[in-house]
Amino acid sequence: MVAADPSQAQMTDGHGRRIDYLRISVTDRCDLRCRYCMAERMQFLPRDQVLTLEEIALLADLFVARGIRKIRLTGGEPLVRRDIADLVHRIGRHLGAGLDELTLTTNGTRLADHAGMLADAGVRRINVSLDTRDADRFAHITRGGRIDQVMAGLDAARAAGLAVKINMVALKGINEDEILPMLRWCGEQGHDLTLIETMPLGETGEDRTDHYLPMTQVAEMIRAHHALTPLLHRTGGPARYHAVGGMGIRLGLITPLTANFCADCNRIRMTCEGKIFMCLGHEDHVDFKSALRDQGLAAVHPLINRALRLKPAAHDFRISAGTPPATRRHMSVTGG
Ligand code: SAM
Ligand code: SF4
Numbered sequence: 001m002v003a004a005d006p007s008q009a010q011m012t013d014g015h016g017r018r019i020d021y022l023r024i025s026v027t028d029r030c031d032l033r034c035r036y037c038m039a040e041r042m043q044f045l046p047r048d049q050v051l052t053l054e055e056i057a058l059l060a061d062l063f064v065a066r067g068i069r070k071i072r073l074t075g076g077e078p079l080v081r082r083d084i085a086d087l088v089h090r091i092g093r094h095l096g097a098g099l100d101e102l103t104l105t106t107n108g109t110r111l112a113d114h115a116g117m118l119a120d121a122g123v124r125r126i127n128v129s130l131d132t133r134d135a136d137r138f139a140h141i142t143r144g145g146r147i148d149q150v151m152a153g154l155d156a157a158r159a160a161g162l163a164v165k166i167n168m169v170a171l172k173g174i175n176e177d178e179i180l181p182m183l184r185w186c187g188e189q190g191h192d193l194t195l196i197e198t199m200p201l202g203e204t205g206e207d208r209t210d211h212y213l214p215m216t217q218v219a220e221m222i223r224a225h226h227a228l229t230p231l232l233h234r235t236g237g238p239a240r241y242h243a244v245g246g247m248g249i250r251l252g253l254i255t256p257l258t259a260n261f262c263a264d265c266n267r268i269r270m271t272c273e274g275k276i277f278m279c280l281g282h283e284d285h286v287d288f289k290s291a292l293r294d295q296g297l298a299a300v301h302p303l304i305n306r307a308l309r310l311k312p313a314a315h316d317f318r319i320s321a322g323t324p325p326a327t328r329r330h331m332s333v334t335g336g
Helices: 051-063 082-090 111-120 135-141 147-162 176-189 215-223 288-295 297-312
Strands: 021-025 069-073 103-107 125-129 163-169 190-198 228-230 239-244 249-254 267-271 275-277 286-289
Touching: 021 051, 051 069, 051 082, 051 297, 069 082, 082 103, 082 111, 111 125, 111 147, 125 147, 125 239, 135 147, 147 163, 163 176, 163 249, 176 190, 176 215, 215 228, 215 249, 275 288, 286 288, 286 297, 288 297
Parallel strands: 021 069, 021 267, 069 103, 103 125, 125 163, 163 190, 190 249
Antiparallel strands: 228 239, 239 249, 267 275, 275 286
């Protein structure tokens, strides 16, 4: 492990925001091809460009020493990475010793095989993406995925004692009629639910504007049936949380396009290639992999400071017909 240097233990960016949350995309690969996320024929990175388990673990050590208190593993699909169990255990060693929380975002297809491992490594909560509970729609949205695998994964998560939050991308004309049923189902299951606006990240071969559903509209629709009480609970992220009348679960609304959430952003993202992106919506990044491979870990410390200076005040997402994506990077590369 890397010894903490107390003089550098906290990271603050150029806009005075404390950075204590790191999301790591452990692979750009995925076993699904969600229409809003990826092109059908995605080109994935050659394996030698992807950080090894040891490299990810060393960088995680360094970030924890510099004041990161929460790490989320994501992708691509993190559970398709072959050495994921070793990585989760390796990073999990920091829990209670600098790291407050280790968590994961998954599409759930391989969760049945991994839920026990995650719980053993100290993971307590996970996000599972589920845009529909209808098998045919699921196959359509994911271009071929099987919903029974996700449902088995959710059962396994429950058996392992993992709390689950469902992530649902709200898609006009595709799943808008399922938002209320999904909310009620989450209430019955005891899962929190986060609804997400589609973000213009990377080409998918389809026009996202066709399916863009503003969260203001979604919130209005939900309020017609359920009382929503804004909660103070914040994660420094893009979601605004609400209690849903009588259900005992939290509803998060992620509004990158209808409301800017950047002022209290506390997070940075590392891609599976070792690039640190300070904002999902900007191309500025710092390349840790080259420094690590060419000069060793000591060369990475000063790069963290450079990355902190690069963090922009805000993203500038826009979504309208014919407007190119805000970045060429897909969410699966930067880590959603
Ligand atoms: N494969 C895992 C999964 O699907 O949960 C983790 C990675 S995925 C990129 C993380 C989250 O980003 C998912 O909830 C997904 O629905 C969401 N996502 C992907 N592309 C998006 C986009 N263009 N706009 C909004 N959300 C997106
Ligand atoms: Fe894969 Fe997640 Fe992207 Fe769907 S949203 S294609 S599951 S990375």
